[in-house]
Amino acid sequence: MEKYLSQLNDAQLEPTIQVDGPMIIIAGAGSGKTRVLTYRIAYLMHKGVDSFSILALTFTNKAAREMKERIAQIVGESEAKNLWMGTFHSVFARILRVEGHHLGFPSNFTIYDTQDSQKLLGSIIKEMNLDKDLYKTKQVYSRISSYKNSLITVKAYFNNPELMEADAMARRPQMGNIYKAYVDRCFKAGAMDFDDLLLRTNELLTRFPTVLAKYQDKFRYILVDEYQDTNHSQYLIVRALADRFQNICVVGDDAQSIYAFRGANINNILNFQRDYDNVKLYRLEQNYRSTKNIVGAANSVIDHNQTKLDKVVWTANEEGPKVKVHRSLTDGDEGRYVASTIWETKMNQQLNNSDFAILYRTNAQSRAMEDALRKRNIPYRIYGGLSFYQRKEIKDVLSYLRLILNPSDEEALKRIINYPGRGIGQTTIDRLVVAANGLGKTIWEILKEIDTVQVNINNGTKNKLRDFVTLIESYQVMNQTATAFELAEHVVKSSGLMREFNKDGTPEGVTRLENVEELLNGVKDFVEGQQELADAKGDLAEFLEDVALATDLDNEKGDDDVVALMTIHLAKGLEFNNVFVVGLEEDLFPSAMSMNTRSELEEERRLFYVALTRAEKQAYLTYALSRYRWGKLVDSDPSRFIEEIDDQFIENITPPEERRINPMLSADIFGDVEPNKIRFKKPVQPKFKKKDKAPEKFVASTPKNLKKVDALGKNDVPNTNLFDGNLAVGNIVSHMRFGKGEVLKIEGKGTDTKAEIKFEVAGVKKLLLRFAKLDVI
Ligand code: ATP
Ligand code: MG
Numbered sequence: 001m002e003k004y005l006s007q008l009n010d011a012q013l014e015p016t017i018q019v020d021g022p023m024i025i026i027a028g029a030g031s032g033k034t035r036v037l038t039y040r041i042a043y044l045m046h047k048g049v050d051s052f053s054i055l056a057l058t059f060t061n062k063a064a065r066e067m068k069e070r071i072a073q074i075v076g077e078s079e080a081k082n083l084w085m086g087t088f089h090s091v092f093a094r095i096l097r098v099e100g101h102h103l104g105f106p107s108n109f110t111i112y113d114t115q116d117s118q119k120l121l122g123s124i125i126k127e128m129n130l131d132k133d134l135y136k137t138k139q140v141y142s143r144i145s146s147y148k149n150s151l152i153t154v155k156a157y158f159n160n161p162e163l164m165e166a167d168a169m170a171r172r173p174q175m176g177n178i179y180k181a182y183v184d185r186c187f188k189a190g191a192m193d194f195d196d197l198l199l200r201t202n203e204l205l206t207r208f209p210t211v212l213a214k215y216q217d218k219f220r221y222i223l224v225d226e227y228q229d230t231n232h233s234q235y236l237i238v239r240a241l242a243d244r245f246q247n248i249c250v251v252g253d254d255a256q257s258i259y260a261f262r263g264a265n266i267n268n269i270l271n272f273q274r275d276y277d278n279v280k281l282y283r284l285e286q287n288y289r290s291t292k293n294i295v296g297a298a299n300s301v302i303d304h305n306q307t308k309l310d311k312v313v314w315t316a317n318e319e320g321p322k323v324k325v326h327r328s329l330t331d332g333d334e335g336r337y338v339a340s341t342i343w344e345t346k347m348n349q350q351l352n353n354s355d356f357a358i359l360y361r362t363n364a365q366s367r368a369m370e371d372a373l374r375k376r377n378i379p380y381r382i383y384g385g386l387s388f389y390q391r392k393e394i395k396d397v398l399s400y401l402r403l404i405l406n407p408s409d410e411e412a413l414k415r416i417i418n419y420p421g422r423g424i425g426q427t428t429i430d431r432l433v434v435a436a437n438g439l440g441k442t443i444w445e446i447l448k449e450i451d452t453v454q455v456n457i458n459n460g461t462k463n464k465l466r467d468f469v470t471l472i473e474s475y476q477v478m479n480q481t482a483t484a485f486e487l488a489e490h491v492v493k494s495s496g497l498m499r500e501f502n503k504d505g506t507p508e509g510v511t512r513l514e515n516v517e518e519l520l521n522g523v524k525d526f527v528e529g530q531q532e533l534a535d536a537k538g539d540l541a542e543f544l545e546d547v548a549l550a551t552d553l554d555n556e557k558g559d560d561d562v563v564a565l566m567t568i569h570l571a572k573g574l575e576f577n578n579v580f581v582v583g584l585e586e587d588l589f590p591s592a593m594s595m596n597t598r599s600e601l602e603e604e605r606r607l608f609y610v611a612l613t614r615a616e617k618q619a620y621l622t623y624a625l626s627r628y629r630w631g632k633l634v635d636s637d638p639s640r641f642i643e644e645i646d647d648q649f650i651e652n653i654t655p656p657e658e659r660r661i662n663p664m665l666s667a668d669i670f671g672d673v674e675p676n677k678i679r680f681k682k683p684v685q686p687k688f689k690k691k692d693k694a695p696e697k698f699v700a701s702t703p704k705n706l707k708k709v710d711a712l713g714k715n716d717v718p719n720t721n722l723f724d725g726n727l728a729v730g731n732i733v734s735h736m737r738f739g740k741g742e743v744l745k746i747e748g749k750g751t752d753t754k755a756e757i758k759f760e761v762a763g764v765k766k767l768l769l770r771f772a773k774l775d776v777i
Helices: 010-017 033-046 061-075 088-103 114-127 137-149 154-158 161-169 175-188 194-207 209-218 232-242 292-302 331-349 363-375 392-405 410-416 426-439 443-448 459-479 484-494 497-503 507-531 540-549 598-612 640-644 667-672
Strands: 023-027 054-057 084-086 110-112 191-193 221-224 248-252 280-284 323-330 356-360 380-382 563-567 576-581 615-629 632-635 650-652 732-735 739-747 754-759 763-768 774-776
Touching: 010 033, 010 280, 023 033, 033 054, 033 061, 033 221, 033 248, 054 088, 054 232, 061 084, 084 088, 088 194, 088 209, 088 232, 088 540, 110 114, 110 194, 110 410, 110 540, 114 137, 114 175, 114 191, 114 410, 114 426, 137 175, 137 194, 137 232, 154 161, 154 175, 161 175, 175 191, 191 194, 194 209, 194 232, 209 232, 221 232, 232 248, 292 323, 292 598, 292 615, 292 640, 323 331, 331 356, 331 363, 331 576, 331 615, 356 363, 363 380, 363 563, 363 615, 392 410, 392 459, 392 484, 392 497, 392 507, 392 540, 410 443, 426 443, 443 459, 459 484, 484 497, 484 507, 484 540, 497 507, 507 540, 576 598, 598 615, 598 640, 732 754
Parallel strands: 023 248, 023 280, 054 084, 054 221, 110 191, 221 248, 323 615, 323 650, 356 563, 356 576, 380 563, 576 615
Antiparallel strands: 615 632, 732 739, 732 774, 739 754, 754 763
């Protein structure tokens, strides 16, 4: 143990070896918070604390796994196995399996993922005959999610006139009834959604003092990483469990609180000292992750936030290269720049692919990056998008498995009752749902009583339903003895799924088959892994639990040498040698939706701080002057965050000006730009010092014989005569699609010059002249 403790500095050592009492470590990025947590657990065990009585809550399952591995190296594998470690969701799902019966849930309850929840909400909205444009499933889902995370149960909702009024004002007066129907249906289906895992745990701990006492007694030492991003529900669970022994250690960084939009409450970290007696507060100041330039840049940005705790972050690491800022013409160019830089750096510095990460604000930005990486044959992996387990063919297989385990699972049943096709139509399914709702039964119960129950279904169809029940029941019998792998393989082959996937010879079909094969391999791996554990069986129940709570970050295979692509939200806690933060443009990052209030903007800035501090050696900040968004090319300005970085830490590495002034000089640039698709957003004053050397007075085109394009824009060519003549306010112009109009205003310079034009029919438009096809009449 001594050897390991010597790997900590003095400030880190103190909290590591303080065994008892409440403590909080507030410290900046890369200062070793997670390391302290890890070593502290090892130290507790070294001091004789029973490993079964330690609970560590992490942000991802992957983080928990890595921590466990590290601890195993220190204290030995067999002891480390007994630790309770994982995300809030996975730990409390495990507890609910044992204790859920108090709340009326079976131990084999299903965990609905977002897709299942939204599908269920969709059918409820339909059954209630509500306007689906007013009641959008995604919005309804996130509303319900926010109730749950604030512990507003259905009952509490209906006791709260303000909430009801707020929903009514938002033209969703039926919100409460949807909420109620949703909760009832989940309950009947023996299912919990992600938020229920926390909400129901809270309910369990409040309503059943004996259960609370049991777990208080069990978890005598509680540790929480990334505490700044706990929501109210998580906060209450921790407080309840820690209340008796008060051996609680939380670590976090207020500057990295980035989940407020999902209910995380930064006050949990700020108020910690009020919640417990005699709290020890520790601070760590030395960053071990990044170079001086990266630390300096990150500090100078976060300084712009008003709401923050005073914190010092410094590093003894080398100065390193400056943070590089790069501007591209389009998002396609940005992708190519990133890919070629990765390629070159890898060659020059002998690095692996996994030394690089590309971080973005929104998932949609991955496409341009992917295209460019693919062209260069650089292996990459996108984390977080649609998780492997949410792909259609995988969900089909999993739905069979879920139904075997929990036949009440309505979403699983509806998904596969007629897949592969068995001649059971949608009308039949709708009638089954109505019958089930009417009788307060599950669809499965109705199916089992199909001979006697009052339902308008003809005999032929009834036979088919009976066959389906027999099929599922045969799997249930098998499940009593088989491993998850044996069962899954059998299901895929005998249910007709394999035939269905095989039928389709298209490349997509082949991919689907490969995915199913991958799933089976995964089940096999899982079963083998479980069989090594003392208290696990490797059965279906264990497998499904693992799957339901896997985040995409967890599916990573250790041996993969790939460039990581992910949103910044997902990158929290991680580190990479080289980090590209891409799409640094106003309205994208900071996001257009988060600029209305100071607090929203400050959260965006914290997000940027998180992004920058993931880098160890080199950070790149890139932006494009125009990019495709919502299917349109929009013009963008550099993010204010770039400007906020102290100049001494950054270096502008944008290539020669000509390339941007006349795009035609660079033949490949238009590879992914369709000039006739240009639209414009509201004018934004450039906040970044642009250094374009284009002439002050803009010169515009007057080509009379401009080549016409066909409807698809196939023959479209960039306007090469763009800089040929003067365009002035008052000119009457003609535009290929918008028709005739008058120039009201010209603004910007060089390639950024825009004209505001009032078209007779199309109204006022702002056009970027380097792309717009205008004829002066
Ligand atoms: P974040 O805020 O991003 O979660 P953190 O505070 O949790 O960061 P860690 O991830 O624990 O920081 O540590 C950052 C890096 O510094 C890790 O690679 C870690 O191994 C290393 N590190 C931490 N403390 C020391 C130390 N005393 N000596 C050497 N390396 C250290
Ligand atoms: Mg950490």
